[in-house]
Amino acid sequence: MRKVAIVGVGMIPFGRYESESLVEMLAMPALRAMDDAGIGDRAVDALYVGNMAAGMFNHQSAVASALADYLALLPAAADTIENGPASGGSAIKNGLLAVASGYYDLVLVVGGEKMRDVIGPRATDTVATMTHPTAEYIYGVTLPSLAGMFTRLYMEKYGVTERHLAQVAIKNHNNGLLNPYAHIHASITQEGILDSPHSVVNSPIVSDPLRLYDCCPVSDGAAALLLCPAEMVAEFKKPKVVIAGFGQATDTQTVQEREDPTDLKAVRLAAQQAFAMAKQTPRDVDLAELHDAFTILEIAESEHAGFFKKGEGARALEEGRTRIGGDLPINPSGGLKARGHALGGTGVAQVAELVWHLRGEAGQRQVKGAEVGFSLNFGGFGNNVTAFVLRREA
Amino acid sequence: MPMDMELEALLRPPASQMPTYPPKWITLATGAKMVVRQLERGDVPTLLNAVRPTMKVARDYYDIVGARLYAELLGWYRYRVKDHYCLAGQVNGALVGIVNGRMYTPEIGMSYHTLAIDRGLRVGAHLFAAKMEYHLEYLGQEEVWITAESPIGFRRWMIEYGLELKEGMQHELGGASFYSLTKAIWHEAKPRLCVGSRPVPRELLAKAELEIRVADEGHILDKILGVKGGD
Amino acid sequence: MKELVAYRCKKCGLIMYPKHGRCLRCKAREFEPFEAEGDARLITYTDNQTLPWGIDDRQRFLGIVEFANGVKAMGWLKVATPKLGMKLKPHWEPVRVMGGEDVYGLVLRQGK
Ligand SMILES: CC(C)(COP(=O)(O)OP(=O)(O)OC[C@H]1O[C@@H](n2cnc3c(N)ncnc32)[C@H](O)[C@@H]1OP(=O)(O)O)[C@@H](O)C(=O)NCCC(=O)NCCS
Ligand SMILES: [Zn+2]
Numbered sequence: 115m116r117k118v119a120i121v122g123v124g125m126i127p128f129g130r131y132e133s134e135s136l137v138e139m140l141a142m143p144a145l146r147a148m149d150d151a152g153i154g155d156r157a158v159d160a161l162y163v164g165n166m167a168a169g170m171f172n173h174q175s176a177v178a179s180a181l182a183d184y185l186a187l188l189p190a191a192a193d194t195i196e197n198g199p200a201s202g203g204s205a206i207k208n209g210l211l212a213v214a215s216g217y218y219d220l221v222l223v224v225g226g227e228k229m230r231d232v233i234g235p236r237a238t239d240t241v242a243t244m245t246h247p248t249a250e251y252i253y254g255v256t257l258p259s260l261a262g263m264f265t266r267l268y269m270e271k272y273g274v275t276e277r278h279l280a281q282v283a284i285k286n287h288n289n290g291l292l293n294p295y296a297h298i299h300a301s302i303t304q305e306g307i308l309d310s311p312h313s314v315v316n317s318p319i320v321s322d323p324l325r326l327y328d329c330c331p332v333s334d335g336a337a338a339l340l341l342c343p344a345e346m347v348a349e350f351k352k353p354k355v356v357i358a359g360f361g362q363a364t365d366t367q368t369v370q371e372r373e374d375p376t377d378l379k380a381v382r383l384a385a386q387q388a389f390a391m392a393k394q395t396p397r398d399v400d401l402a403e404l405h406d407a408f409t410i411l412e413i414a415e416s417e418h419a420g421f422f423k424k425g426e427g428a429r430a431l432e433e434g435r436t437r438i439g440g441d442l443p444i445n446p447s448g449g450l451k452a453r454g455h456a457l458g459g460t461g462v463a464q465v466a467e468l469v470w471h472l473r474g475e476a477g478q479r480q481v482k483g484a485e486v487g488f489s490l491n492f493g494g495f496g497n498n499v500t501a502f503v504l505r506r507e508a
Numbered sequence: 509m510p511m512d513m514e515l516e517a518l519l520r521p522p523a524s525q526m527p528t529y530p531p532k533w534i535t536l537a538t539g540a541k542m543v544v545r546q547l548e549r550g551d552v553p554t555l556l557n558a559v560r561p562t563m564k565v566a567r568d569y570y571d572i573v574g575a576r577l578y579a580e581l582l583g584w585y586r587y588r589v590k591d592h593y594c595l596a597g598q599v600n601g602a603l604v605g606i607v608n609g610r611m612y613t614p615e616i617g618m619s620y621h622t623l624a625i626d627r628g629l630r631v632g633a634h635l636f637a638a639k640m641e642y643h644l645e646y647l648g649q650e651e652v653w654i655t656a657e658s659p660i661g662f663r664r665w666m667i668e669y670g671l672e673l674k675e676g677m678q679h680e681l682g683g684a685s686f687y688s689l690t691k692a693i694w695h696e697a698k699p700r701l702c703v704g705s706r707p708v709p710r711e712l713l714a715k716a717e718l719e720i721r722v723a724d725e726g727h728i729l730d731k732i733l734g735v736k737g738g739d
Numbered sequence: 740m741k742e743l744v745a746y747r748c749k750k751c752g753l754i755m756y757p758k759h760g761r762c763l764r765c766k767a768r769e770f771e772p773f774e775a776e777g778d779a780r781l782i783t784y785t786d787n788q789t790l791p792w793g794i795d796d797r798q799r800f801l802g803i804v805e806f807a808n809g810v811k812a813m814g815w816l817k818v819a820t821p822k823l824g825m826k827l828k829p830h831w832e833p834v835r836v837m838g839g840e841d842v843y844g845l846v847l848r849q850g851k
Contacts, residue, residue, distance in 0.1 A: 252837070253813055253814065253835070254815075291669070305535055311703060321788065368804065504558060
């Protein structure tokens with residue numbers, strides 16, 4: 115297997131797009147990634163597009179073929195990769211394997227979603243189609259409500275409190291203020307979202323115990339990466355950042371069938387595989403982009419990925435260890451909470467963020483001297499998870 | 509043009525006694541303090557400056573809400589709407605949202621519009637609740653009639669409050685069958701949906717009363733559009 | 740509970756709901772269908788106040804229960820105040836309208 119590098123990165127601000135079509139939204143970061151690497155008119159061998167539900171949100175299918183055409187990548191190979199909210203992570207995986215195998219040299223990976231063509235409750239419904247059709251979906255279960263049931267148990271078992279959850283939101287909103295690509299640029303306070311009696315309206319219950327500020331917004335957004343074999347990096351203009359490790363694991367579709375519903379087995383396994391392949395440990399990691407679709411997930415994933423012992427993620431957060439400037443900054447981008455969560459776009463945006471930090475290009479939110487980064491993209495309610503370890507190399 | 513006061517007297521609706529809405533303050537998610545208070549007829553020209561830009565925004569039916577609200581405020585200003593009132597939210601003097609309505613009969617309140625100029629901070633939800641509070645607790649009415657013009661409005665008010673459908677009847681704004689907020693529904697919903705503290709500390713209120721600051725048009729459009737790209 | 744059918748692996752005895760093509764534990768392919776029975780104990784729940792398009796309720800309590808005979812399932816809790824560990828009785832009732840038709844599912848209540 116060849117070692118694979120990321121030589122180009124592109125993103126567009128997350129939020130809401132009206133005048134651009136889905137394909138135009140995907141094209142913008144793709145062109146930026148190509149320019150970032152400086153590939154000029156050199157041919158791209160293959161395109162992988164991570165997208166969960168263009169069929170439902172935008173009434174469009176075969177998105178990768180459309181993008182290959184729009185960007186004049188023809189006759190490059192093109193595939194749309196769907197893995198729920200982890201479609202982005204899976205698209206990168208496909209690019210990684212294609213280059214590592216020696217089959218392709220230059221591969222473009224794009225992830226994106228245009229969710230806001232439909233109104234909020236319809237988006238909620240579309241996302242909920244990931245759940246089991248007869249054992250879950252029919253009840254009106256949503257991703258926030260699966261997360262709510264998980265949070266209730268996690269609080270009971272590990273003493274995580276609403277205050278901890280609010281701290282995740284506040285930290286990530288603060289980080290988002292430093293990120294020009296973030297969907298939400300608003301500093302929030304503990305008083306405003308939790309302590310004040312007025313907070314019941316500011317941060318209403320979405321699915322208890324989760325409130326508005328415990329949830330990611332519904333975002334439009336897209337990001338792109340250009341991959342090549344590590345030995346080719348010198349042909350481009352950027353420093354060498356390699357995908358040192360990758361892991362992916364699945365778990366039961368319904369949460370009820372998990373032996374211990376508070377155990378995110380797929381997160382554990384995906385992270386272990388990624389670290390094993392990279393020959394590194396969680397201790398080596400300088401920053402992590404975790405899938406905080408719900409605040410509880412940042413805490414739980416930080417434990418399951420091996421950064422903290424089970425039940426100690428909340429304490430690390432309280433101690434400020436996961437802030438920018440702490441010993442393990444988590445979600446310096448603002449995470450899904452503030453950067454936003456554009457389903458298929460998220461996994462790619464996470465890795466793009468890591469690349470910027472490893473190159474020292476992350477501007478005001480730069481994690482100083484970062485050499486190793488970790489990302490985790492959580493599909494379904496934890497039933498299909500991808501993880502990456504990135505490393506800057508000489 | 510000098511006014512024909514005799515004719516004007518015929519056209520001007522007589523005004524009923526309407527108790528004032530006691531101002532309150534609310535901590536927003538950002539920690540900022542929003543003052544919610546009743547405005548006066550003399551404030552209308554300032555309000556119109558804030559409403560005007562929204563008429564250009566088709567997104568989320570801002571244009572319809574903006575145009576109708578503009579007309580209602582103007583009608584109130586020129587004495588053509590009976591028993592109209594307007595409540596507003598201000599943060600550091602800046603106008604962040606407007607709600608209005610009128611006393612239709614002593615028992616029935618007619619809710620008109622909710623316009624949030626600052627988005628993403630639940631300003632609209634706070635102000636809508638304040639207007640319901642005004643009708644049921646200060647005007648002492650039995651019910652408020654409400655109609656939604658946008659899907660978001662429908663979801664927000666009809667479902668969050670659990671309003672009662674008035675099948676086949678008409679609201680003053682026309683439109684589809686409307687909904688009613690009764691006292692019973694209000695008492696169930698209030699703890700969840702209506703917050704705020706009184707009295708407003710003197711300095712906070714003074715700041716709000718001193719000046720209603722209206723952002724410039726570009727800023728307002730930016731706020732309510734919040735759309736990325738387009739270049 | 741007649742309508743909630745779970746599956747027991749004929750080889751290793753694992754109880755599964757919903758249905759799988761192979762046993763999650765031993766990969767065997769033969770199952771014995773059986774009904775969820777007895778009281779249902781509440782394992783976890785949430786008060787969903789943001790229901791998806793197609794359900795106009797303001798809120799729904801949703802939860803996961805374990806029946807006395809080991810079947811675990813999600814259901815709609817029609818109770819005033821859910822409590823972890825509480826015992827509930829199963830009913831099979833309409834839970835959603837899809838394509839104009841009532842769809843039936845597990846509804847849980849206290850008492851009889
Ligand atoms: C929490 C939620 C229900 C709120 O929806 P809503 O009240 O209808 O909010 P709207 O979409 O109308 O947004 C109104 C404003 O509130 C703000 N807002 C919305 N959701 C927000 C959130 N989660 N956090 C902070 N601000 C938020 C935004 O600023 C938005 O302004 P914009 O229109 O300029 O973007 C919705 O964001 C949601 O469902 N999130 C979860 C998505 C999900 O499950 N994703 C998949 C997970 S794997
Ligand atoms: Zn078996």
